Structures are given as structure tokens and as C-alpha cells.
Amino acid sequence: MPDLLIELFSEEIPARMQPRAREDLKRLITDGLVEAGLTYASAGAFSTPRRLALTVEGLTAHSPTTREERKGPRLDAPEAALEGFLRSTGLTREQLQARDDKKGQVWFAVIEKPGRPAAAIVAEVLEAAIRTFPWPKSMRWGAGPLRWVRPLHGVLCILTDEAGAEIVPLTVEGITAGNQTRGHRFMAPDAFTVTSFEDYAAKLRRAKVMLDATERADEIRSQAENLAFARGWNIVSDEALLAEVAGLVEWPVPLMGVIEDRFLTLPPEVLQTSMKEHQKFFSALNPATGRIEGFVTVANIETPDDGATILAGNQRVLAARLSDAAFFWQNDLREAKSGMTAWAEGLKSVTFQSKLGSQADRIARIAALAREIAPLVGADPDQAERAARLAKLDLRSAMVGEFPELQGTMGRYYALEAGEPAAVAEAARDHYKPLGPSDEVPTAPVSVAVALADKLDTLTGFWAIDEKPTGSKDPFALRRAALGVIRLIQQSRSQVALAALLSHHYHKMLSIWKEQGRLVEAPDDYADAQLDKPLAVKEAELKGHLLKKSLVAETVEKGAAAVTSLERPFANLWSVSLLKGEVLVRDLLSFLHDRLKVHLREQGIRHDIIDAVLAQEGSDDLVQVVARATALNDMLKTEDGKNLTQGLKRAGNILAQAEEKDGVEYSFGADPKFAETEEERALFAALDAADPAIRRAMEAQDYPAAMSAIAALRAPIDAFFEAVQVNSDNQIIRRNRLNLLSRIREAGRQIADFTKIEG
Numbered sequence: 001m002p003d004l005l006i007e008l009f010s011e012e013i014p015a016r017m018q019p020r021a022r023e024d025l026k027r028l029i030t031d032g033l034v035e036a037g038l039t040y041a042s043a044g045a046f047s048t049p050r051r052l053a054l055t056v057e058g059l060t061a062h063s064p065t066t067r068e069e070r071k072g073p074r075l076d077a078p079e080a081a082l083e084g085f086l087r088s089t090g091l092t093r094e095q096l097q098a099r100d101d102k103k104g105q106v107w108f109a110v111i112e113k114p115g116r117p118a119a120a121i122v123a124e125v126l127e128a129a130i131r132t133f134p135w136p137k138s139m140r141w142g143a144g145p146l147r148w149v150r151p152l153h154g155v156l157c158i159l160t161d162e163a164g165a166e167i168v169p170l171t172v173e174g175i176t177a178g179n180q181t182r183g184h185r186f187m188a189p190d191a192f193t194v195t196s197f198e199d200y201a202a203k204l205r206r207a208k209v210m211l212d213a214t215e216r217a218d219e220i221r222s223q224a225e226n227l228a229f230a231r232g233w234n235i236v237s238d239e240a241l242l243a244e245v246a247g248l249v250e251w252p253v254p255l256m257g258v259i260e261d262r263f264l265t266l267p268p269e270v271l272q273t274s275m276k277e278h279q280k281f282f283s284a285l286n287p288a289t290g291r292i293e294g295f296v297t298v299a300n301i302e303t304p305d306d307g308a309t310i311l312a313g314n315q316r317v318l319a320a321r322l323s324d325a326a327f328f329w330q331n332d333l334r335e336a337k338s339g340m341t342a343w344a345e346g347l348k349s350v351t352f353q354s355k356l357g358s359q360a361d362r363i364a365r366i367a368a369l370a371r372e373i374a375p376l377v378g379a380d381p382d383q384a385e386r387a388a389r390l391a392k393l394d395l396r397s398a399m400v401g402e403f404p405e406l407q408g409t410m411g412r413y414y415a416l417e418a419g420e421p422a423a424v425a426e427a428a429r430d431h432y433k434p435l436g437p438s439d440e441v442p443t444a445p446v447s448v449a450v451a452l453a454d455k456l457d458t459l460t461g462f463w464a465i466d467e468k469p470t471g472s473k474d475p476f477a478l479r480r481a482a483l484g485v486i487r488l489i490q491q492s493r494s495q496v497a498l499a500a501l502l503s504h505h506y507h508k509m510l511s512i513w514k515e516q517g518r519l520v521e522a523p524d525d526y527a528d529a530q531l532d533k534p535l536a537v538k539e540a541e542l543k544g545h546l547l548k549k550s551l552v553a554e555t556v557e558k559g560a561a562a563v564t565s566l567e568r569p570f571a572n573l574w575s576v577s578l579l580k581g582e583v584l585v586r587d588l589l590s591f592l593h594d595r596l597k598v599h600l601r602e603q604g605i606r607h608d609i610i611d612a613v614l615a616q617e618g619s620d621d622l623v624q625v626v627a628r629a630t631a632l633n634d635m636l637k638t639e640d641g642k643n644l645t646q647g648l649k650r651a652g653n654i655l656a657q658a659e660e661k662d663g664v665e666y667s668f669g670a671d672p673k674f675a676e677t678e679e680e681r682a683l684f685a686a687l688d689a690a691d692p693a694i695r696r697a698m699e700a701q702d703y704p705a706a707m708s709a710i711a712a713l714r715a716p717i718d719a720f721f722e723a724v725q726v727n728s729d730n731q732i733i734r735r736n737r738l739n740l741l742s743r744i745r746e747a748g749r750q751i752a753d754f755t756k757i758e759g
Contacts, residue, residue, distance in 0.1 A: 001060060001061060001161070002059050002159040002166075003056065003058070003197060004157075004159055005156065005157070005194070005196065005200055006025075006055075006126060006157050007051050007155070007157075007181055008051065008053075008152060008154075008155060009050060009051050009153050009181055009182065010052075010150045010152045010153055011153070012150060013047065013049055013050070013052070013149050015243075015247025015248050016244065017136060018047040018049075018247045019243075022045035022046065022213075023045065025045050025052050025054050026044075026054055028125075028128075028132075029043075029056070030056065032121075033056070033122070033125055036116070036121045036125065038059055038060045039060050040057065040059045041058025042057045043056045043057070046212055047213055047247070048210070048211060049248060049249065049250055055197040061117065061161070063121060065113065066113045067113075068112075069111075070088075071106060072085040072089075072096065072107035072108060072109055073106065074103065074105065074107075075105045082107065085109070090111070091111070095109070096108065097109075119159055119168045122168050122170075123157075123168050123169055123170040126157060126177075127170060130146070130148075130152075135149045139151075144174065152175060154175065154181065154182075155175055155176075156179060156181050157178075158179050158195070158196075160195060160197075164195065165194075167179050179193050179195070180192065181200070182207070183207020183208055183209050184208035184250055186301050187301060188207035188209075192207065208302075210251060210252070213243075213246050216246040216250075217242050217246040221235075223254040224254045224256075227254060227255075228284050228294070231284070231294065232286070233284040233286050233287070233294055234284070235283070236282065236284070236285055241276055244280065245280050248280065248300070249298055249299070249300040250300060252298050252299075252300070253307060254297070254299075255298070255299055255307040255310060256296050256311075257295050257314060258293065258294050259292065259293055259294060259318070260322075263322040263325075264293060266325060266329055267409075267413055268283075268292045269406055270403070270410075271283065271325075273406055274321050274325050274403070275321075277403065278317075278321050279297065279317065279318060281296065281297050282295060282296040284296060297310075324402070325399070325402070328397075328401075329399060331398055332398055333417055335414075336413075336414035336415075336418050337417055340393045340418060343396035344389075346396045347359040347392065348360040350395070350396075353462075356461045356465065359392060362461075363388065363392055364512070365457050365508065365512065366450070366453045366454050366457050367385045367388040367389045369456060370385055370388040371385040372504065373453055373501070374449045376494055376495070376496050377492055378445040378494075379446045380423075380445075383424050383427075384446050384449040384453075387423070387427035387428055387447075387449075387450045388427075388453060388454075390414075390415050390420065390424065390428050391411055391428040392407075394406075394408070394414055408428065408430070409429055411425075412425045412426060423446040426447055428450075430451060431447065431451045433447075434483075435484075441488060441491040442488070445492075448494065451488055452489070452494075455482075455484045456485060458481050459478060459481055459482060460502055460505050460506055460588065461509065462476055464506065479595060482595040486595055486622060489623060490626055493623055496621065496622070497621060498589060498622070499589060500620075502585045502588055506584060506585065592622070593614055596625065597611075604633075605633045606633065606758075608757050609629055609633050609636065611756045612752035612755075612756040613625055613628045613629045613632060613752050615753035615756060616628075616753060624701065627703050628751070628752065631704050631706070631707050632703075632707065632751065635711060641707075641711060643714050644711055644717065647713070647718060648748040649754055649757070651717070651744040652745050654726055666735065666738040666739050666742045667739070668739065668742075669736070669739050670684070670739035670742065674732060674733060675736070676733060679716070679720045682716045682719065683717065683719075683740065684740070687740075687744070690709050690747060691743070693705075694706050694710055694747060694750050694751065698751070706750070707751070713744070713747065724737065726741065
């Protein structure tokens with residue numbers, strides 16, 4: 001069985017594209033070979049800035065001969081049907097066979113495809129891969145139509161077996177495949193011949209090319225750490241930068257430099273960001289001073305002066321960059337000391353979103369919401385509001401204008417410079433967090449309040465203007481904001497009634513828009529006094545001032561479609577009515593619940609268990625939802641839990657059938673004096689003990705205790721169903737037993753909707 005080696009040699013491939021390109025090359029070639037009938041033992045892809053390489057081991061030398069029989073039309077079928085069958089098979093009428101069938105004689109085609117040598121298949125597959133390669137961006141050069149990420153200079157393609165290496169015959173737009181490649185652009189530019197993958201990798205190394213990106217990254221890490229260790233420093237870990245730099249060089253040569261003393265007063269984040277973004281330097285930290293005092297740059301060449309000239313040039317460029325940063329820093333500090341009023345004024349002219357107003361409008365909304373949230377998370381309301389008003393002012397700073405990655409980080413420095421408390425400054429830094437599923441979650445109460453307010457305002461605002469995620473599209477990162485809300489609430493263990501909070505904030509939005517003249521014609525029953533009510537007000541009270549409850553319920557039932565017909569006319573078409581807020585809150589909660597399901601599934605909690613908990617009241621308190629789902633999930637892992645679920649579902653099904661048949665609801669009046677069997681009396685006694693225990697545990701939010709209490713019903717419920725016929729001929733006994741089943745159902749409903757649990 002031969003081994004295949006492919007190399008596509010080009011000008012420099014952008015580092016960010018190399019990992020995906022390796023996988024695409026491997027997928028396109030191996031899939032094509034398998035579809036053509038070849039098999040292989042293993043495959044591996046590699047990349048350097050100037051080449052993509054693929055090795056396929058244990059490839060079959062020929063594809064097998066295949067024989068296919070295909071049934072066609074009857075012999076007396078119309079001529080058009082026969083012609084179509086011939087076209088699909090590629091045969092002539094003389095090559096068809098007439099055979100007997102159930103309905104008479106029919107034509108059969110026997111299609112034989114002889115096997116082909118691997119070289120012919122490889123040439124065909126490789127040419128297709130080159131012509132259709134899915135680069136994110138590609139270019140044309142010269143007069144040909146071929147597109148590649150950068151000009152393609154050569155193709156190496158050989159099959160190697162015991163007899164030696166064979167060049168696969170292939171020409172693509174004037175580029176003919178061969179068995180030659182080149183080493184390092186400067187240190188070993190001459191062409192050389194290879195005979196196998198092992199020969200290829202060994203000769204490349206002698207020609208100053210490390211083929212494996214992982215090996216280059218390990219070499220950079222090892223040498224950089226050794227250089228830092230010699231000075232008593234540590235390299236600041238940055239795996240993303242390491243992977244990028246490994247894709248920029250074929251022969252890494254790390255060099256260490258020192259940052260000039262005049263720049264050491266800059267914040268370490270500024271030094272690190274400037275060096276990383278502009279020059280791809282690794283930062284070196286002096287643990288004795290806690291400052292970043294050096295850097296490591298990675299050259300792509302060995303020089304007679306051991307890199308001194310390269311390092312000197314890099315230090316000159318770095319000094320120019322850091323001089324700019326120092327200038328920005330000093331100017332920003334002067335503005336911070338003066339109270340940042342100019343920045344606050346400037347944000348009035350910065351549009352956040354055309355329908356949601358300016359950044360200043362947004363800050364005002366977030367500040368009000370942060371004050372409302374603060375008591376719920378144990379934060380000081382004044383500090384939360386102050387932090388929210390300062391958190392985004394650094395967007396107008398020169399430093400963030402140069403380095404957008406530092407928004408929030410610089411806000412902390414400027415807040416401290418302005419004399420703000422540490423809690424306020426830290427909230428300014430952390431209010432964007434968490435930025436993703438792996439990002440850390442703020443824990444300080446003021447930070448949590450501002451971060452929650454920022455994300456909830458974003459979600460409420462975009463829901464209000466009907467800009468929701470659709471399919472895979474989420475241009476405003478609303479799914480990330482929702483996951484951030486979930487993680488903040490779960491991490492801080494803050495019991496927030498989201499329905500009331502979102503409704504309250506939505507009304508605040510309408511009040512502000514009304515004052516700004518955006519809601520030119522406000523509803524007659526608009527009640528500003530509603531905004532002054534505490535957040536603890538029940539959701540029923542919040543919707544009391546909207547419209548009649550029956551109309552609200554009907555609208556919520558029908559969804560957004562009903563809103564359009566009931567909405568009052570407004571001067572601006574995008575304006576939303578108070579009535580729409582009822583649908584908005586429920587829709588937004590549903591969106592948060594969907595994100596929560598994904599989040600909990602990753603923690604091993606099944607979707608049906610989450611649905612069962614979400615079906616209960618209080619599903620807008622995500623801390624309770626998670627605690628209940630976790631406790632229920634743990635209970636259902638036990639035998640008692642599994643059997644109890646079946647008993648609860650069985651009781652519910654019997655009740656539902658009886659209620660539908662009789663047209664009444666069996667929910668009251670179960671009396672032990674009508675019990676005829678010991679199993680009935682035992683179930684009454686068990687329910688009398690379990691009901692108050694479940695209720696007390698749920699009120700205390702001791703969900704494991706609630707699960708233990710309901711699990712105690714497993715044995716009496718099983719015994720009841722084994723010994724008792726619910727639908728007795730005696731109607732009094734039947735009603736009593738159905739009402740007893742109702743008590744079972746209600747015991748389960750205190751915890752979850754067990755009908756939603758599968759199995």
C-alpha cells in the first residue's frame with residue numbers, strides 16, 4: 001500500500017487561516033479518496049507560513065471494480081422512458097438485458113466500473129481541492145482564473161511504496177506537480193527532492209523549516225521561558241498570541257528585549273496590549289516589582305550577530321508605539337482628574353443604536369436599573385448608580401480609541417484617578433464581563449449590579465425594537481448577553497424576580513421615550529405612578545394599569561400577532577405600546593430559559609427536567625430554577641425517584657382521562673373514611689405527612705429535603721396502584737379515589753410538572 005505526500009507551496013499564508021486550512025485540506029483529500037473507492041490507514045496535515053502539507057498512510061493502490069444492477073422501465077414502456085433510463089446509465093439499448101418481473105418483462109442495466117489506479121484518483125481529487133479550496137479570502141494573480149490565498153508557486157505530490165516514489169501526474173493552471181520543494185526563504189532557499197514524508201520532514205528541518213505548528217509553538221514557549229528565567233522574569237501566558245506567532249515563522253528564533261524605564265509607569269495592560277497588537281511581542285513580568293519590564297519577539301531567521309540588529313529595530317518601533325501610548329495616557333489622566341465631564345458630554349453625540357438613542361441615553365437607563373438591582377445583589381445603590389454612570393466614559397478616552405480592547409480596563413484606572421471608591425472603579429472594569437462562556441464572572445456586589453444592568457438593558461432594548469437573534473444570526477451578541485445574565489445570577493446566588501424587573505425597566509424606557517418626545521401619542525391609561533412602585537410588586541399588579549386583565553391574558557395567549565391589531569397609533573412606527581410589554585417580558589424570559597437549558601445541559605441536567613421545573617411558578621428566579629432542577633435531577637438518578645415519577649405520571653394520566661370524560665375537575669374532597677383497603681389508608685397517611693413537609697421545604701428553598709419528602713411517597717403509591725382499582729363501580733368510592741389521585745398530583749406540582757419528564 002503506497003503512502004501519499006502532498007505539499008502546496010505558496011507565498012505567506014496568514015497565520016489565522018492556517019489551522020482551518022490544515023483541516024480543510026485533510027477533509028477535502030481524504031473524503032475525495034474515500035468517495036472514489038480508496039481506503040487509508042491514517043492522515044495528518046501540517047502548515048507553515050509558506051506551505052500546506054498532507055500525508056496519507058496506507059492508501060490502497062487501486063479502487064475496486066464495482067458492479068451495479070439497475071432496474072429500468074418495462075419493455076413496452078414509451079420510448080421517452082427508455083431514453084431517459086439509457087441517459088442515466090450511460091449505456092446503449094444493446095447493452096440492456098430483458099428480464100422477467102412480476103408485471104412482465106423489464107429492462108435491466110448492468111453497470112460495471114473498473115477499478116482505477118490511486119495516482120489517477122489522487123490527481124483528480126487534488127485538482128478539485130485546489131480549485132475549490134474554501135479560503136475565507138483568496139486572490140487571483142497573473143492571467144489565469146485560479147484563486148488561492150496567496151500566489152501558489154508549486155505542488156509536490158508523490159506516492160511512495162516499496163518500489164520507490166512516483167510523481168502523480170497533475171497540472172493546474174500551468175503548475176505541474178513534482179517531487180521538489182524549498183526550505184527557509186533566506187537560510188535555505190534552494191530546491192531539493194524528497195522521496196517520502198519522513199524524507200520530506202527531515203530535509204525540511206535541515207533546511208531550517210519546522211513543519212509542525214505545535215512543535216514551533218512549543219519551541220517558542222520553551223526558549224522564551226528560558227530567556228525570561230535568565231533575568232528572573234516570567235512570560236505572561238497568552239496561548240492565542242503563541243498560536244499566531246507560530247504561524248508567522250518557519251524557524252522561530254526568540255529574542256528578549258527590555259522596555260525603557262520611561263514607559264514603565266504605563267499600566268501593564270497598556271504595555272501588554274500595545275506589544276501584542278502592534279508587534280506580536282510576548283510580555284515579560286518582573287515578579288519582584290509586579291511590572292512588565294521586558295518582551296520577547298520571535299524572529300524568523302538566525303543572524304551572525306545573534307539577532308542584535310533585529311532586536312534594536314524592534315525596540316525603536318516599540319519606543320515609538322509606547323511614546324504614543326504615554327501621550328494618550330497623560331492626556332486621559334488630566335481629563336479623569338477633572339471629572340470626565342467632557343467625555344460624558346461627548347457620549348451624547350455617540351449613537352448606540354439608531355432606535356435606542358445615544359450612549360448617554362443608554363448610560364442613564366443602565367444607571368437607573370443598576371440602582372434598582374443593587375439591593376437584590378447586596379450592593380450599595382448609590383455606588384452602583386455612580387459606577388454605571390462612569391463605566392462607559394472611557395469610550396471617549398484617547399487610549400481606548402487607540403486600543404478598543406482596553407475598554408473597561410482603562411475605566412478602572414480613570415475612576416481611581418478621579419478619586420472614586422475601589423468598588424466603583426472595579427465595577428467600571430468588570431461590567432462587560434463575562435464576555436464568553438470561559439470568561440470569569442464578577443463577584444463584587446457593585447460589579448454584579450452594573451454588569452447585570454448593562455446586559456438586561458441591552459436585551460430589553462433590542463426586544464423592544466424587535467431586533468432579536470434569528471437562526472445563526474446574532475449581530476448584537478444577545479445570546480452572549482443572556483448567558484452573561486444567567487452566569488452572573490447563578491454565580492452571585494442573587495434571587496432576582498426577572499419578570500417584574502424586566503417589566504419595570506421596560507416601563508422606565510417608555511417613560512424616558514415619552515419625555516424625549518419619541519412616544520408622541522401615549523396611551524390614555526399610562527400610569528407614571530407605576531414606575532415608583534417597588535420591584536417586589538407582583539407581576540399581576542404590574543400589568544394592572546395596562547388594559548383589562550382579560551384583554552391582557554388574551555393578548556399574551558395569542559402572542560405578538562394580537563399586539564399589532566390592538567396597539568394604539570404612534571407617530572413613530574417603531575414605538576411600542578405598554579400592552580406589547582406583556583408579550584415582550586414573556587418572550588424575553590423564554591429566550592433566557594432557552595439559554596439556561598443549554599447552560600444546564602452542559603452540567604449534565606436533562607432538558608426534560610429543566611422543562612418540568614420551568615413549568616412551575618417562580619421560573620423567573622433563575623437561582624431557584626437551577627437549585628430545583630439540580631435537586632430533581634439528583635433524585636431521578638435513584639430507583640425511588642424513577643419509580644415515583646412513573647407513579648405521579650400514572651396518577652396524572654388517570655385523572656386527566658376521568659376529568660375529560662366527566663367534565664369536572666377532581667381536586668377536592670378526598671376523605672379517608674371512604675377508603676376500603678389498607679393501601680388507600682396508607683396512602684392517605686403518607687400524603688398527610690408528605691404534604692406539609694414538602695411545603696415547608698419549598699418555602700425554605702431546601703429542595704433536597706423536598707425531594708426526600710416526596711420520594712417517601714414512592715412505596716405507598718406503588719402499593720395503591722397494585723391493589724386498588726380506581727374506577728370502581730361505586731361512584732362515591734370512584735370519586736374519592738380520583739380526589740386522592742388529585743392529592744398525589746398536587747404533591748408533585750409543588751416541585752415540578754412531572755408530566756414533562758420523559759421515560
